Amino acid sequence: MSDYIDQMNRALRPVAPPQILEGVYTEDQFHRLQEIIKRDGPWPTIAAHHFQSVEELIATVTGVVPEGLDLTLDDIASPQFRGFYAQNSVSFYPEINDCFYNDGFLELVKNYWGAQYAKPTMMLFNVCGPYPAVAPPPAHLDAVTFRGVRYENSPVWLMNCMAKSGLFTDHLVKMAQVITWWYTGENGTFTYWPDGPLGDPKILQHPLWNKGVVVQNELMFHRGDPVGAFDSPPIANLKHLSEMGYDPDADRWNIYTDGEPVHSYEPQDMRFLVHWNAEVYADRDEMRRSMDHTDDLTIEEAIGRLLADMRGKGMKVAEPSDPLHDTEFIRAVVSAYTIAPTTEWLEFPAA
Numbered sequence: 386m387s388d389y390i391d392q393m394n395r396a397l398r399p400v401a402p403p404q405i406l407e408g409v410y411t412e413d414q415f416h417r418l419q420e421i422i423k424r425d426g427p428w429p430t431i432a433a434h435h436f437q438s439v440e441e442l443i444a445t446v447t448g449v450v451p452e453g454l455d456l457t458l459d460d461i462a463s464p465q466f467r468g469f470y471a472q473n474s475v476s477f478y479p480e481i482n483d484c485f486y487n488d489g490f491l492e493l494v495k496n497y498w499g500a501q502y503a504k505p506t507m508m509l510f511n512v513c514g515p516y517p518a519v520a521p522p523p524a525h526l527d528a529v530t531f532r533g534v535r536y537e538n539s540p541v542w543l544m545n546c547m548a549k550s551g552l553f554t555d556h557l558v559k560m561a562q563v564i565t566w567w568y569t570g571e572n573g574t575f576t577y578w579p580d581g582p583l584g585d586p587k588i589l590q591h592p593l594w595n596k597g598v599v600v601q602n603e604l605m606f607h608r609g610d611p612v613g614a615f616d617s618p619p620i621a622n623l624k625h626l627s628e629m630g631y632d633p634d635a636d637r638w639n640i641y642t643d644g645e646p647v648h649s650y651e652p653q654d655m656r657f658l659v660h661w662n663a664e665v666y667a668d669r670d671e672m673r674r675s676m677d678h679t680d681d682l683t684i685e686e687a688i689g690r691l692l693a694d695m696r697g698k699g700m701k702v703a704e705p706s707d708p709l710h711d712t713e714f715i716r717a718v719v720s721a722y723t724i725a726p727t728t729e730w731l732e733f734p735a736a
């Protein structure tokens with residue numbers, strides 16, 4: 386195994402093995418969480434929350450957009466929908482404050498990290514019904530945040546490569562999630578790689594009703610498995626800007642494209658996921674350093690450390706003049722720090 390692969394395989398593990406939870410929310414809490422999804426839809430696709438163009442999407446993965454790209458976001462639209470209950474530690478819905486500012490979850494994530502303090506930062510839901518499985522979904526890491534190098538000032542490819550390099554653990558903003566599922570249909574499980582991308586994956590199995598995990602998804606490869614029977618009916622006219630909403634008169638869930646229903650689901654077919662995220666601080670000192678920015682990395686320091694690491698391992702990399710826009714440099718970094726689990730051997734119907 387090369388030094389790089391070994392380094393990354395060691396770096397990309399959660400701080401502790403995921404903890405499986407049963408009966409995560411009370412029935413009353415689930416009812417209130419679900420009422421918001423029913424009442425305030427329709428909800429955009431997951432991709433629509435994050436990307437306005439294919440170029441943007443590809444740039445987060447490869448850092449560089451190939452020329453002559455002939456693909457639209459509609460071509461790669463996926464019928465999975467998302468909404469936010471809370472962001473930046475602010476709950477948007479007072480009726481679920483007990484779910485977001487959650488005593489029990491705070492204790493769980495503090496114990497998971499062996500840390501003294503935590504605060505909830507974000508809470509979202511995903512909702513979808515069955516769809517035809519065309520290819521095994523790729524495993525991924527969630528966005529990683531470092532003190533000083535974060536979503537607000539840095540491209541995603543840089544943060545991903547920093548995470549994969551394992552060189553910046555001192556500046557990692559500690560996070561943990563409590564993710565919970567409600568789904569009684571076929572498949573739709575959660576696959577994760579707690580022992581590094583080259584280790585054996587685990588699958589969170591059915592029954593997936595009010596079942597959850599405590600995880601650190603920024604440093605653990607994971608994926609949502611295809612939902613429903615692999616040969617579920619196709620969704621006609623699905624687009625990047627399609628939406629999912631609940632029709633209370635018919636008691637059905639619909640996918641809308643340009644305001645018109647294009648696909649319909651029975652309530653028992655739906656898969657709900659609620660993702661709760663917290664930042665975690667080992668002690669007050671770490672909390673203060675995070676809040677007052679006295680120990681922030683700069684982008685220049687991050688680039689310098691990556692460059693030194695690549696050169697130390699024998700790669701010939703020219704000094705970039707404008708690292709965030711120097712195509713050759715970006716390609717070198719992205720190709721140096723690239724690793725992903727092999728998923729083809731996981732059970733999946735032949736294409």
Ligand SMILES: [Fe+2]
Binds near residue numbers: 525607
């Ligand atoms: Fe994820």
